[in-house]
Amino acid sequence: MNLKALREEVLEANLxxxxxxxxxxxxxxxxxxxxxxxxxxxxxxxxxYDAMMPDQLVVTDLNGKIVEGALRPSSDLPTHLALYRxxxxxxxxxxxxxxxxxxxxxxxxxIPCLGTTHADYIRGPIPVTDPMPVEEIQSDYELNTGAxxxxxxxxxxxxxxxxxxxxxxxxxxxxxxxxxxxxxAVIVEEIAHMAYLTVSINAxxxxxxxxxxxxxxxxxxxxxxxxxxxxx
Amino acid sequence: MNLKALREEVLEANLxxxxxxxxxxxxxxxxxxxxxxxxxxxxxxxxxYDAMMPDQLVVTDLNGKIVEGALRPSSDLPTHLALYRxxxxxxxxxxxxxxxxxxxxxxxxxIPCLGTTHADYIRGPIPVTDPMPVEEIQSDYELNTGAxxxxxxxxxxxxxxxxxxxxxxxxxxxxxxxxxxxxxAVIVEEIAHMAYLTVSINAxxxxxxxxxxxxxxxxxxxxxxxxxxxxx
Amino acid sequence: MNLKALREEVLEANLxxxxxxxxxxxxxxxxxxxxxxxxxxxxxxxxxYDAMMPDQLVVTDLNGKIVEGALRPSSDLPTHLALYRxxxxxxxxxxxxxxxxxxxxxxxxxIPCLGTTHADYIRGPIPVTDPMPVEEIQSDYELNTGAxxxxxxxxxxxxxxxxxxxxxxxxxxxxxxxxxxxxxAVIVEEIAHMAYLTVSINAxxxxxxxxxxxxxxxxxxxxxxxxxxxxx
Amino acid sequence: MNLKALREEVLEANLxxxxxxxxxxxxxxxxxxxxxxxxxxxxxxxxxYDAMMPDQLVVTDLNGKIVEGALRPSSDLPTHLALYRxxxxxxxxxxxxxxxxxxxxxxxxxIPCLGTTHADYIRGPIPVTDPMPVEEIQSDYELNTGAxxxxxxxxxxxxxxxxxxxxxxxxxxxxxxxxxxxxxAVIVEEIAHMAYLTVSINAxxxxxxxxxxxxxxxxxxxxxxxxxxxxx
Numbered sequence: 001m002n003l004k005a006l007r008e009e010v011l012e013a014n015l016x017x018x019x020x021x022x023x024x025x026x027x028x029x030x031x032x033x034x035x036x037x038x039x040x041x042x043x044x045x046x047x048x049y050d051a052m053m054p055d056q057l058v059v060t061d062l063n064g065k066i067v068e069g070a071l072r073p074s075s076d077l078p079t080h081l082a083l084y085r086x087x088x089x090x091x092x093x094x095x096x097x098x099x100x101x102x103x104x105x106x107x108x109x110x111i112p113c114l115g116t117t118h119a120d121y122i123r124g125p126i127p128v129t130d131p132m133p134v135e136e137i138q139s140d141y142e143l144n145t146g147a148x149x150x151x152x153x154x155x156x157x158x159x160x161x162x163x164x165x166x167x168x169x170x171x172x173x174x175x176x177x178x179x180x181x182x183x184x185a186v187i188v189e190e191i192a193h194m195a196y197l198t199v200s201i202n203a204x205x206x207x208x209x210x211x212x213x214x215x216x217x218x219x220x221x222x223x224x225x226x227x228x229x230x231x232x
Numbered sequence: 233m234n235l236k237a238l239r240e241e242v243l244e245a246n247l248x249x250x251x252x253x254x255x256x257x258x259x260x261x262x263x264x265x266x267x268x269x270x271x272x273x274x275x276x277x278x279x280x281y282d283a284m285m286p287d288q289l290v291v292t293d294l295n296g297k298i299v300e301g302a303l304r305p306s307s308d309l310p311t312h313l314a315l316y317r318x319x320x321x322x323x324x325x326x327x328x329x330x331x332x333x334x335x336x337x338x339x340x341x342x343i344p345c346l347g348t349t350h351a352d353y354i355r356g357p358i359p360v361t362d363p364m365p366v367e368e369i370q371s372d373y374e375l376n377t378g379a380x381x382x383x384x385x386x387x388x389x390x391x392x393x394x395x396x397x398x399x400x401x402x403x404x405x406x407x408x409x410x411x412x413x414x415x416x417a418v419i420v421e422e423i424a425h426m427a428y429l430t431v432s433i434n435a436x437x438x439x440x441x442x443x444x445x446x447x448x449x450x451x452x453x454x455x456x457x458x459x460x461x462x463x464x
Numbered sequence: 465m466n467l468k469a470l471r472e473e474v475l476e477a478n479l480x481x482x483x484x485x486x487x488x489x490x491x492x493x494x495x496x497x498x499x500x501x502x503x504x505x506x507x508x509x510x511x512x513y514d515a516m517m518p519d520q521l522v523v524t525d526l527n528g529k530i531v532e533g534a535l536r537p538s539s540d541l542p543t544h545l546a547l548y549r550x551x552x553x554x555x556x557x558x559x560x561x562x563x564x565x566x567x568x569x570x571x572x573x574x575i576p577c578l579g580t581t582h583a584d585y586i587r588g589p590i591p592v593t594d595p596m597p598v599e600e601i602q603s604d605y606e607l608n609t610g611a612x613x614x615x616x617x618x619x620x621x622x623x624x625x626x627x628x629x630x631x632x633x634x635x636x637x638x639x640x641x642x643x644x645x646x647x648x649a650v651i652v653e654e655i656a657h658m659a660y661l662t663v664s665i666n667a668x669x670x671x672x673x674x675x676x677x678x679x680x681x682x683x684x685x686x687x688x689x690x691x692x693x694x695x696x
Numbered sequence: 697m698n699l700k701a702l703r704e705e706v707l708e709a710n711l712x713x714x715x716x717x718x719x720x721x722x723x724x725x726x727x728x729x730x731x732x733x734x735x736x737x738x739x740x741x742x743x744x745y746d747a748m749m750p751d752q753l754v755v756t757d758l759n760g761k762i763v764e765g766a767l768r769p770s771s772d773l774p775t776h777l778a779l780y781r782x783x784x785x786x787x788x789x790x791x792x793x794x795x796x797x798x799x800x801x802x803x804x805x806x807i808p809c810l811g812t813t814h815a816d817y818i819r820g821p822i823p824v825t826d827p828m829p830v831e832e833i834q835s836d837y838e839l840n841t842g843a844x845x846x847x848x849x850x851x852x853x854x855x856x857x858x859x860x861x862x863x864x865x866x867x868x869x870x871x872x873x874x875x876x877x878x879x880x881a882v883i884v885e886e887i888a889h890m891a892y893l894t895v896s897i898n899a900x901x902x903x904x905x906x907x908x909x910x911x912x913x914x915x916x917x918x919x920x921x922x923x924x925x926x927x928x
Binding site: 024025027044045046047071072075097099100102103104105106107108109131132134137138141168169170196199200 | 810811812813879882883886889890891893894896897898901902904905907908911915922923924925
Binding site: 661675 | 720721723740741742743767768771793795796798799800801802803804805827828830833834837864865866892895896
């Protein structure tokens with residue numbers, strides 16, 4: 001993949017979250033990462049989506065040094081880069097303030113795996129980060145946000161759990177590509193909405209048992225998957 | 233009815249649930265059953281709705297053997313076939329993950345008949361299945377999902393109760409035709425939404441008394457119906 | 465006003481409630497009443513809105529005898545006529561199953577006047593009817609529904625309270641014209657939505673004090689009104 | 697800025713709140729203030745938005761005397777003028793009955809700063825006014841509504857807290873320009889929605905700690921802001 005293709009894929013991921021209603025004004029940002037060249041393509045900061053062109057996206061290296069682009073990158077760039085460093089298997093990241101996922105983040109609660117819609121995509125709860133210490137907020141805040149996410153994944157597999165809620169803030173979602181990350185962001189908002197309704201109906205609703213959760217997750221992921229059309 | 237007509241009717245039912253907002257991405261599936269020939273027409277697995285053509289639908293016999301079609305059928309095919317075998321009066325089935333009905337399924341609660349909108353279509357609560365034993369999940373899961381639904385209907389009439397919630401999963405709805413099943417799926421989502429709001433306003437809201445429920449159900453169904461235009 | 469004009473106004477009121485999202489499929493109905501001639505124009509039963517023509521509307525006298533029209537009138541006609549007989553100042557009625565107002569009806573709760581949006585249109589709570597006795601449901605149900613509404617208004621002014629919730633069923637709204645009734649139906653749904661949210665945030669939210677409620681109601685209604693442009 | 701430009705900006709702010717779904721029928725109103733000339737441009741009362749022309753807007757002085765315009769100004773004009781007098785740094789005001797913000801106003805609750813979406817725009821809770829005494833409601837009601845807002849800001853900075861909820865009524869939002877006020881009105885509704893969901897998930901959700909709130913507010917506002925593109 002050359003950078004032109006990645007720029008277009010990142011732009012498309014930015015537009016997908018707009019089309020799906022996850023974005024108000026200039027909220028949110030998408031990025032993609034080219035592992036071979038070690039380069040990140042990310043949305044510029046505070047630019048309206050509807051007129052955004054591929055060449056307005058900003059290219060940086062893994063330390064945030066701008067390689068191409070005349071605009072400032074998203075202020076959340078250091079968070080994205082921390083995730084690309086911490087999760088070597090991912091190639092795209094989406095950050096939104098989508099309404100229901102953000103509400104769970106504000107409530108400081110993991111989204112439990114309450115149904116098969118969730119289990120089809122995520123193998124376990126969507127975790128929430130621990131609150132960040134005051135020093136981590138006052139300096140290098142965006143970098144430390146990424147560090148707080150990576151810390152929370154000490155015992156989690158970022159491919160099986162492709163999303164997190166930053167406490168008091170909002171979700172970050174990821175995938176092997178920017179398109180995959182955008183798809184996950186849409187699904188996470190739907191799961192967050194359904195989970196909201198579920199706990200409103202029954203405050204004591206139980207998570208799926210592990211065998212039902214894994215049945216659904218593995219029906220769609222891994223070597224024994226049998227959902228969809230054969231890719232061979 | 234020849235299979236061309238049934239293919240078109242099944243495609244149209246698939247598209248109706250998309251138009252009515254019951255579907256995200258490739259979620260959900262519709263099927264139709266030709267009782268005379270013993271053949272089922274069903275949506276292919278994981279194919280986007282917007283480009284779906286009638287000849288992409290898959291035709292199988294009542295045991296799931298593919299009779300026509302180059303694509304894999306929906307992975308939920310065995311559930312559909314179990315319902316066609318178990319409920320001899322039905323000719324169309326819709327499975328969705330529509331948001332409010334799914335929330336009740338995740339909450340593990342029957343949707344009580346709280347008002348006349350519900351009673352106009354369904355004579356009693358929309359039931360939820362019992363949790364499936366681990367063995368039934370680990371092998372022949374989709375077939376056993378159908379069996380769990382049929383078991384739950386031991387004392388229910390599938391024409392008077394044309395929908396069920398699979399616990400922790402989502403609704404299945406049916407009818408005499410695919411169009412009828414799609415109509416029911418839309419109504420079930422509306423009923424689920426209203427019931428959600430109702431129990432939020434008044435956690436102790438009572439179901440309709442039987443005489444009011446039956447007045448509404450029988451105003452629209454059966455030999456004494458007087459809603460709509462005469463069909464003779 | 466001749467009947468042609470009233471037919472068009474009733475059709476327009478039917479279409480307005482569709483445009484405003486108060487209607488699913490063929491739910492709901494609008495009527496208008498010509499006091500001079502004693503004639504009611506009402507939607508036919510179970511006919512889709514999108515192809516409805518003025519001459520499909522049904523004209524009846526105050527006893528429900530069909531004067532013009534080839535189709536069956538709405539099955540709720542006897543309820544409408546009971547209201548035109550009981551409330552001599554009204555000229556249009558709308559019945560919907562709009563989602564939030566219906567939820568309050570199903571919850572069996574009056575909608576309290578919790579804010580000025582409500583007070584701008586309705587001087588006090590939106591009342592809910594008492595449950596109907598079994599005999600009134602089993603015979604002449606629609607007529608008795610009208611009687612239950614009129615009974616509930618023994619001490620209420622139908623111009624100051626232009627809407628009611630039929631317990632376990634849904635709202636009826638009215639006004640001096642069909643357009644006025646349709647406007648009220650839209651406002652009632654908005655008020656029901658806001659009241660739902662309000663009691664969810666604060667289960668003990670208090671109704672407006674009478675002086676604030678009346679300030680808003682009388683700012684828009686009656687001889688001292690000063691909202692809008694002068695009509696003279 | 698001449699008045700023609702201000703008329704167009706006020707009209708555009710009125711239309712923006714319609715486009716964003718904050719307005720039903722003729723609810724709401726926007727105004728702008730020309731500090732140099734001491735003139736206010738405001739929406740006329742009860743006029744539909746879809747046909748509104750710049751020259752239908754009404755121009756008044758700071759005491760409400762009409763300087764230009766054939767129509768009556770919004771009945772809320774005295775509230776707007778009280779705010780322009782009380783908050784010398786503002787140049788645009790929006791009043792809406794947007795659904796979620798209104799629900800909080802009806803619930804009589806400040807909207808706590810539960811997340812960074814809120815903190816990005818508002819430095820602290822969105823306050824609710826104290827109930828107005830009966831005398832202030834019965835005479836000069838709209839003027840006294842403005843006075844109640846200004847009183848509530850005795851210890852608040854209207855640039856850092858650009859919105860208020862009038863108890864039992866609805867929000868007023870403001871900014872340096874009408875466009876800025878409209879932007880804030882949209883954000884306030886989103887914040888109110890997210891806060892509603894948050895307290896439904898967790899009734900004991902805590903406001904952000906001050907250092908996290910200020911980090912976000914000051915990332916976007918003031919001399920050390922680093923969000924968006926450089927304006928120099």
